[in-house]
Amino acid sequence: MNTREKIMDVALHMFSERGYEAVSVRDICGEVGIKESTLYYHFKNKKDILDSLVEKFKSHIDSLLRHVDEIDADPDSKNDEDKSLKMMDSYMMDSYLFDPFCNLMLRLMMIEQFHNEEMRTLYEKTLFTDPYEIQLNVFKKWAETGAFSDMDIEMIVKDYHSYMTMLTFKYLLNGELTEKRKKAYYKEVHEYMTRRFSA
Amino acid sequence: MNTREKIMDVALHMFSERGYEAVSVRDICGEVGIKESTLYYHFKNKKDILDSLVEKFKSHIDSLLRHVDEIDADPDSKNDEDKSLKMMDSYMMDSYLFDPFCNLMLRLMMIEQFHNEEMRTLYEKTLFTDPYEIQLNVFKKWAETGAFSDMDIEMIVKDYHSYMTMLTFKYLLNGELTEKRKKAYYKEVHEYMTRRFSA
Amino acid sequence: MNTREKIMDVALHMFSERGYEAVSVRDICGEVGIKESTLYYHFKNKKDILDSLVEKFKSHIDSLLRHVDEIDADPDSKNDEDKSLKMMDSYMMDSYLFDPFCNLMLRLMMIEQFHNEEMRTLYEKTLFTDPYEIQLNVFKKWAETGAFSDMDIEMIVKDYHSYMTMLTFKYLLNGELTEKRKKAYYKEVHEYMTRRFSA
Amino acid sequence: MNTREKIMDVALHMFSERGYEAVSVRDICGEVGIKESTLYYHFKNKKDILDSLVEKFKSHIDSLLRHVDEIDADPDSKNDEDKSLKMMDSYMMDSYLFDPFCNLMLRLMMIEQFHNEEMRTLYEKTLFTDPYEIQLNVFKKWAETGAFSDMDIEMIVKDYHSYMTMLTFKYLLNGELTEKRKKAYYKEVHEYMTRRFSA
DNA sequence: GATGAATGAGTGTTCATTCAT
DNA sequence: GATGAATGAACACTCATTCAT
Numbered sequence: 001m002n003t004r005e006k007i008m009d010v011a012l013h014m015f016s017e018r019g020y021e022a023v024s025v026r027d028i029c030g031e032v033g034i035k036e037s038t039l040y041y042h043f044k045n046k047k048d049i050l051d052s053l054v055e056k057f058k059s060h061i062d063s064l065l066r067h068v069d070e071i072d073a074d075p076d077s078k079n080d081e082d083k084s085l086k087m088m089d090s091y092m093m094d095s096y097l098f099d100p101f102c103n104l105m106l107r108l109m110m111i112e113q114f115h116n117e118e119m120r121t122l123y124e125k126t127l128f129t130d131p132y133e134i135q136l137n138v139f140k141k142w143a144e145t146g147a148f149s150d151m152d153i154e155m156i157v158k159d160y161h162s163y164m165t166m167l168t169f170k171y172l173l174n175g176e177l178t179e180k181r182k183k184a185y186y187k188e189v190h191e192y193m194t195r196r197f198s199a
Numbered sequence: 200m201n202t203r204e205k206i207m208d209v210a211l212h213m214f215s216e217r218g219y220e221a222v223s224v225r226d227i228c229g230e231v232g233i234k235e236s237t238l239y240y241h242f243k244n245k246k247d248i249l250d251s252l253v254e255k256f257k258s259h260i261d262s263l264l265r266h267v268d269e270i271d272a273d274p275d276s277k278n279d280e281d282k283s284l285k286m287m288d289s290y291m292m293d294s295y296l297f298d299p300f301c302n303l304m305l306r307l308m309m310i311e312q313f314h315n316e317e318m319r320t321l322y323e324k325t326l327f328t329d330p331y332e333i334q335l336n337v338f339k340k341w342a343e344t345g346a347f348s349d350m351d352i353e354m355i356v357k358d359y360h361s362y363m364t365m366l367t368f369k370y371l372l373n374g375e376l377t378e379k380r381k382k383a384y385y386k387e388v389h390e391y392m393t394r395r396f397s398a
Numbered sequence: 399m400n401t402r403e404k405i406m407d408v409a410l411h412m413f414s415e416r417g418y419e420a421v422s423v424r425d426i427c428g429e430v431g432i433k434e435s436t437l438y439y440h441f442k443n444k445k446d447i448l449d450s451l452v453e454k455f456k457s458h459i460d461s462l463l464r465h466v467d468e469i470d471a472d473p474d475s476k477n478d479e480d481k482s483l484k485m486m487d488s489y490m491m492d493s494y495l496f497d498p499f500c501n502l503m504l505r506l507m508m509i510e511q512f513h514n515e516e517m518r519t520l521y522e523k524t525l526f527t528d529p530y531e532i533q534l535n536v537f538k539k540w541a542e543t544g545a546f547s548d549m550d551i552e553m554i555v556k557d558y559h560s561y562m563t564m565l566t567f568k569y570l571l572n573g574e575l576t577e578k579r580k581k582a583y584y585k586e587v588h589e590y591m592t593r594r595f596s597a
Numbered sequence: 598m599n600t601r602e603k604i605m606d607v608a609l610h611m612f613s614e615r616g617y618e619a620v621s622v623r624d625i626c627g628e629v630g631i632k633e634s635t636l637y638y639h640f641k642n643k644k645d646i647l648d649s650l651v652e653k654f655k656s657h658i659d660s661l662l663r664h665v666d667e668i669d670a671d672p673d674s675k676n677d678e679d680k681s682l683k684m685m686d687s688y689m690m691d692s693y694l695f696d697p698f699c700n701l702m703l704r705l706m707m708i709e710q711f712h713n714e715e716m717r718t719l720y721e722k723t724l725f726t727d728p729y730e731i732q733l734n735v736f737k738k739w740a741e742t743g744a745f746s747d748m749d750i751e752m753i754v755k756d757y758h759s760y761m762t763m764l765t766f767k768y769l770l771n772g773e774l775t776e777k778r779k780k781a782y783y784k785e786v787h788e789y790m791t792r793r794f795s796a
Numbered sequence: 797g798a799t800g801a802a803t804g805a806g807t808g809t810t811c812a813t814t815c816a817t
Numbered sequence: 818g819a820t821g822a823a824t825g826a827a828c829a830c831t832c833a834t835t836c837a838t
Contacts, residue, residue, distance in 0.1 A: 414711065415711045415712045416618065416711070416712045417616045417618065417619060417708065418619075419615065419616065419618065419619035420616060420617075420618035420619055505711055508707060508708075509616065509707075509708050509711065511771065511772075512613065512614045512615070512704055512708065512772075513614045513615045518771070518772055521771070522771065525766075526767055553792065556760075557756060557760070559763070560759050560760045560762075560763035560764075561755075561756070561759040561760075561763075563759075563762075563763040563766065563767075564758070564759035564760075564762040564763050565759070567724075567762065567766055568725050568762075572710065572717070572720070572721065573710075573711075573717060593752065
């Protein structure tokens, strides 16, 4: 990890805990182990660090969304209930929420959304709009296997989406992201899946 | 509204939008229309404003929880499906979330919870623990009318709780709390209630 | 002299010697004997000090120009060659150029005029336009005594004006304004006056 | 123009507009199109750029003064009133004042003279002492043609000198050196020459 | 109740300069 | 010849706070 990456890493950890404004350039540099003047060789100003993080996050989720489409298009996944479930889990958990970078970005967005229009847009898209869209697609594929009728899909997805969203806020965007919290989240997800879709 | 109350009001609006640290004593005084030295007549220091807000919030929700118990204990509400539903609505909407003071406090807690233990505790209690507890009680009372079997209650409450929580984050703790967002929230609540509990 | 006036005084001395940009707020405060934060109680920012100086200078020369008009209108000064001469001297020396505040402001304007439109306008007005105008008026009054024909006035004033301007730049806006330089200026003025207008 | 010359050229333009201290090494390099570290290959430090400019200026005026002497010594120019006039014009206009390099150096000296002894010495010499000396010599040569008596020379030169000095400050060391200003200067010079010396 | 004046510590940022490559 | 990366010192300015009035 070069200096520029180190700065972004440290900054994200601090921003996502205390908020952008409350973190000083001094704080970041102290943790990275460089002088403040050095930071300004790598970034135009403090805002530029935030912008770079947002840019990185955007390309992260772009490649993620592309990846999700590819999985959907995978012929092997058809007629396979299990795979669909795994896709959904893995989509939510591994990529958006469990990935350290994305998880911290989501926290940062939660903090900043109240006074930063760009952050709010991204926050809504990332936590509400995109997940619902993806989940809807997954369930539609699943329905093609005859698992449930088309008529029920919207309701099923809405329930599923709200349950996952609640768990996300409760376990993954709250306190530190410990293994314990991840497990608790994982356990509740599977309880829900079993209750609703197995048997 | 006297000066002390004005300070708290202005501070809350600013804190809940930009976070405690990012708001300066200067900002608050400028908006209130007093000199900074005057603020220190009314509050020991900046932290004291935050503490006073938290104290006010705590007594707010205490009286609220007492109020909820009273309603539950109201003999007229028994055997009355409709009233139970209204209680639930009114609990969520009028008190916790629609009340301007509480809504702003919840936003502040969302922002501060990541680095302030006291705020996190309050945040979890107010948005996850307490609501679930209350909702569980309401559904238990409702079940006594024979509306649904005891076995289903936990699942029903969990689904209900997650749906309301998701809607809260999506509509009431996101952007400015406009009438439009309130209406959208209200509409989705009623759609859910109808789908699940009527007929 | 209160703190605000002290700041302006010290700032002017420094600005007029090293230029506005080259003088730091630290420099000024160090000389005044206050902390930098105190300066910002009295002035909005560094530029505000400069603006206040310019404002003070403008009202200075405004009252000066009014004063000059009054002298012109003084009935006792008519038909009195000597008085006219003294008026001219006193106008140039006592007010614009010898007055410590104005002299330093002129130096500051000399320095800043090359990159500051407002300063350039003031510089041209104060050193070229206004003096010529005043001198022309004085000579016109003088001509009414029959001292010289109307036809010659323009030439006489132009010569006089250029001589005084040169002496100003050579003696009063060059190096420190010492008594020695004042005397040298004074001497050359009188040599010129004698050569041109006596006998 | 090689890099070293480019740096000096850009630096002079900036120094003469905003003053030495107010111009940063960054500013210069940005305009030249090199990195700051590169500048230190060509110059020891920032001061070295200024010193090099001063050195260049000194050799400029040295060769200029030699050139003036040569013209004086030119046998063809004797007994030729017109040529004398042209000499004077060309001395003032073409060399010292109209030449872009010298003009900018004079501006820089005007700015720096108040706090830099070396600059002040050069400023006085270049704008007051040398011109007067040269003008005196020119008029002496001219007087040898019988154009005017020796007794008047000093007065004539003083008047001429002060007029030219005033015009220099008014037109050539004020604002940007545009063609318009050059023309205005030129016109006033010729008006003066005609008024004083023709017919 | 409120304010004018002050302050030490801290804010983000720019400065001229160095040095290995 | 030129640059990428770094730095200590300085920059203008804001911070929460104090205290006499």
